[in-house]
Amino acid sequence: xxxxxxxxxxxxxxSTIMVITRYQPIHALLYLVVSFLALSVTFLSLGAPFxxxxxxIVYAGAxxxxxxxxxxxxxxxxxxxxxxxxxxxxxxxxxPSILSLVLLAEMAVLLLQxxxxxxxxxxxxxxxxxxxxxxxxxxxxxxxxxxxxxxxVGAAHIGKHKKKNLHRFLQTYPNLN
Amino acid sequence: MTVMQHIWIVLGVLFVxxxxxxxxxxxxxxxxxxxxxxxxxxxxxxxxxxxxxADTLKLFFKEDWIPPFADKWxxxxxxxxxxxxxxxxxxxxxxxxxxxxxxxxxxxxxFLAMSSLGVYSIVLGGWASNNKxxxxxxxxxASQMIAYEVFMGLSLMGVVMLSKSFNLTNIVAAQxxxxxxxxxxxxxxxxxxxxxxxxxxxxFDIPEAESELIAGFHSEYSGMKFGMFxxxxxxxxxxxxxxxxxxxxxxxxxxAFLPPVVWFFLKTFFFIGVFILMRASLPRPRYDQLMAxxxxxxxxxxxLNLLVTGAIALWLKS
Numbered sequence: 001x002x003x004x005x006x007x008x009x010x011x012x013x014x015s016t017i018m019v020i021t022r023y024q025p026i027h028a029l030l031y032l033v034v035s036f037l038a039l040s041v042t043f044l045s046l047g048a049p050f051x052x053x054x055x056x057i058v059y060a061g062a063x064x065x066x067x068x069x070x071x072x073x074x075x076x077x078x079x080x081x082x083x084x085x086x087x088x089x090x091x092x093x094x095x096p097s098i099l100s101l102v103l104l105a106e107m108a109v110l111l112l113q114x115x116x117x118x119x120x121x122x123x124x125x126x127x128x129x130x131x132x133x134x135x136x137x138x139x140x141x142x143x144x145x146x147x148x149x150x151x152x153v154g155a156a157h158i159g160k161h162k163k164k165n166l167h168r169f170l171q172t173y174p175n176l177n
Numbered sequence: 178m179t180v181m182q183h184i185w186i187v188l189g190v191l192f193v194x195x196x197x198x199x200x201x202x203x204x205x206x207x208x209x210x211x212x213x214x215x216x217x218x219x220x221x222x223x224x225x226x227x228x229x230x231a232d233t234l235k236l237f238f239k240e241d242w243i244p245p246f247a248d249k250w251x252x253x254x255x256x257x258x259x260x261x262x263x264x265x266x267x268x269x270x271x272x273x274x275x276x277x278x279x280x281x282x283x284x285x286x287x288f289l290a291m292s293s294l295g296v297y298s299i300v301l302g303g304w305a306s307n308n309k310x311x312x313x314x315x316x317x318x319a320s321q322m323i324a325y326e327v328f329m330g331l332s333l334m335g336v337v338m339l340s341k342s343f344n345l346t347n348i349v350a351a352q353x354x355x356x357x358x359x360x361x362x363x364x365x366x367x368x369x370x371x372x373x374x375x376x377x378x379x380x381f382d383i384p385e386a387e388s389e390l391i392a393g394f395h396s397e398y399s400g401m402k403f404g405m406f407x408x409x410x411x412x413x414x415x416x417x418x419x420x421x422x423x424x425x426x427x428x429x430x431x432x433a434f435l436p437p438v439v440w441f442f443l444k445t446f447f448f449i450g451v452f453i454l455m456r457a458s459l460p461r462p463r464y465d466q467l468m469a470x471x472x473x474x475x476x477x478x479x480x481l482n483l484l485v486t487g488a489i490a491l492w493l494k495s
Contacts, residue, residue: 026251026304033297053286057330061293062323065300069319072304072312126283126343 005045012038021088023081025071029064036060047123187278194267198411203229205411205453212457236407241400248305255302256395256402259295259409266291266416271346273429273437284345285337288420289330292375296322298409299377299384303394314393317464318384321374324471329371331479335364335486336424349428358425363482365425367475369451372417374471376410379456383464418448 015035022028036059043052133141203218203226210217221227243252269284271277281287296319303315337343339360340351351357358365374381385393395406422428422444431440462470 024248026248026301030251030301049281049283050286053283053290056290057286057293057326061290061296061326065296065319065323068300068304069316072300072316126286 002045005042008038008041008045011035012042020093023084023088025080026068029068029071032067033060033064036064050124050126050129183278186276190267190272190278191264194264194412194415195408197415198408199229199233201411201414201449202232204449205456208450208453209457212454233404236401236404239400241402244306244308244397246307247397248307251301251305252397253402255298255305256398256405256409257298258301259298260405260412262291262295262298263409263412263416267412267419269345270416270419270423271349271428272441274346276438277346280344280346283343285333285343285348289326289333292329292416293322293326295375295409295413296326298406299394302398302406303384306394306397308397310390310392310396311394314384314386314390314396317390318377318394321377321381321383321467324468325371325374328367328471328475328479329375331476331483332364332367332371333424334483335361338483338486338490345423345428349423349430352427352430356425356427356430361425361482361486363478364486365421367479367482368424369417369421369448370475372421373452373455374467376413376417376452378410378414378452380459380461381467382461383467386461414449414452415445418445418452421448 012035015031015038018031019028019035022031036055040052040055040060043049043055206228207217207219207225217225218228219225221231243249266288268278269281269287271280279287299318299322300315303311303313303318306312336348336357339357340348342348342351348357377384384390385395390396395403398406419441422441426444429437429441431437431444435443
C-alpha cells in the first residue's frame with residue numbers, strides 16, 4: 001500500500017507544479033483536477049475511502065467545474081497567456097520555491113527519524129465518519145451550516161433584481177399618483 | 178474469487194454493456210417510431226437490426242476532423258472522459274450474487290463521484306471547440322449537471338438510511354422483502370429525473386438543444402469522436418437504468434423461475450424503455466424553467482423526504 005501512496009503523492013505534487021506553470025488557465029485547471037484525483041487515491045491508500053469519494057465529488061466534481069465555468073465566461077485568449085508568461089519569471093518563483101524546499105527538507109528529516117508518526121493501518125468506514133461528525137464535532141458541523149446559510153442568503157440578495165418593465169406604457173410613475 | 182474469474186467478469190461486463198449501448202441505436206429508433214406511429218429502420222437485416230452495423234461503419238469511415246481553431250489536446254480528451262467515467266460507474270453494479278466488478282464499501286459514493294466527473298466531457302468539449310454555440314452548450318451543461326448532482330446525491334440518502342450501507346450488494350440484500358420504491362417513492366422519482374438531467378437526455382437535453390444551439394457542445398465533432406459522445410450517452414442511459422433497478426427495484430431479486438441476471442436485465446431494459454418514452458413524449462423545457470424546477474421544487478421535496486425518512490427510522494427503532 002505504501003508504494004501506491006508514494007506514487008499517487010508524487011503525481012499530486014507533479015500535477016500541482018504543472019498547475020502553477022501552465023500559461024493557459026483551462027490547462028492549469030485540468031492539472032488541478034488530476035492533482036485532486038491523485039490526492040483522492042492517496043486518501044484511499046491511507047484507509048479513508050469515504051474521504052477519497054468526497055474529495056472527488058466535492059472538489060473535482062463541483063468546485064473545479066465552477067472555476068472552469070468562470071474562466072470560460074471570461075473568454076481568456078492568447079493575450080492572457082502572453083501576460084502569464086511575462087509574470088512567471090525567475091525572480092517571481094525563486095523565493096517561494098526556496099521556502100518550500102526548506103519545508104521539504106524538514107519533512108524528509110522528520111520522516112527519516114526512528115519513530116515516524118506515519119500511516120495508520122486502520123480503515124475508517126463511512127459509519128465512523130458520520131458518527132464522529134454528528135457526535136464529537138457536531139458544533140463544528142452546525143457552525144459550517146451557519147456559514148453556508150449566510151453565503152446563500154448573501155448570494156440570493158445580490159442575485160435579486162427588481163422587475164423592470166421595458167415598455168413605457170407598462171412603467172409606473174410613483175410621483176404621478 | 179480467483180484472479181481469472183475476476184478478469185472474466187470484467188471482460189463480460191464490458192462486452193455486455195458496450196453491446197447494449199450499440200444495440201440501443203436500433204432499440205431507440207424502433208421504439209420512437211412505434212410511439213410516433215411509423216415504422217423506423219426496418220430494411221437492413223432481420224427487423225432492421227443491421228442498422229447498428231451500418232451506423233457504426235458510417236461513424237468509423239467519416240472524416241475525423243479537428244478544427245484548426247480548436248484546442249487540440251483538450252478537444253481529443255473530452256469525448257474519452259464521458260465513456261471512461263460511465264464505464265467506471267458500471268464497475269460497482271452487482272448483476273447477481275457474486276457477479277460484480279468492484280464490491281466497494283463506499284460503492285454509492287463512487288457512483289456519485291464518477292457521474293460528477295462526467296460533466297468535464299461537456300464542459301471541455303464545448304470550450305475546446307472554440308465556437309459560440311458549443312460554449313453556450315457547455316455553460317448550460319455545467320450548471321445543469323452541477324445542480325442536478327445535488328438532488329441525485331440527496332435522493333439516494335434515504336436508501337442509505339434504510340439499508341444502513343453504501344455497499345450496493347447490501348442495498349440489494351436489504352430489499353429482500355420490500356423494494357425501496359415502496360418506502361422511498363419520492364427518492365425514486367427525484368433520482369430518475371436527476372438521472373435524466375445527468376445523462377442530458379430529452380427532455381433535459383438543453384446543452385445540445387438542436388433547435389437553438391445547433392448541437393451545442395458537440396457541434397464541431399465528427400467521426401468516432403462524435404461517436405464517443407453518442408455511445409457515452411447510451412452507456413449513461415444503461416448506467417442510470419441499472420442503478421435505478423439496483424437501488425429501488427430490488428436488483429437481481431425476483432421469483433425463482435428465472436436466474437437473477439435475467440431479472441436484472443429485464444428490469445434494466447424496462448427503464449431504458451422509459452428513458453426512450455420520455456424522449457418520445459415530452460417537450461424540452463426552457464433553461465430557466467429547468468433551473469427553477471430543480472432548485473425550487475426538487476430540492477425542498479428531497480430534503481423533506483430525508484427528514485421524514487429519518488423521523489420514521491428513529492420512531493421504528495424506539
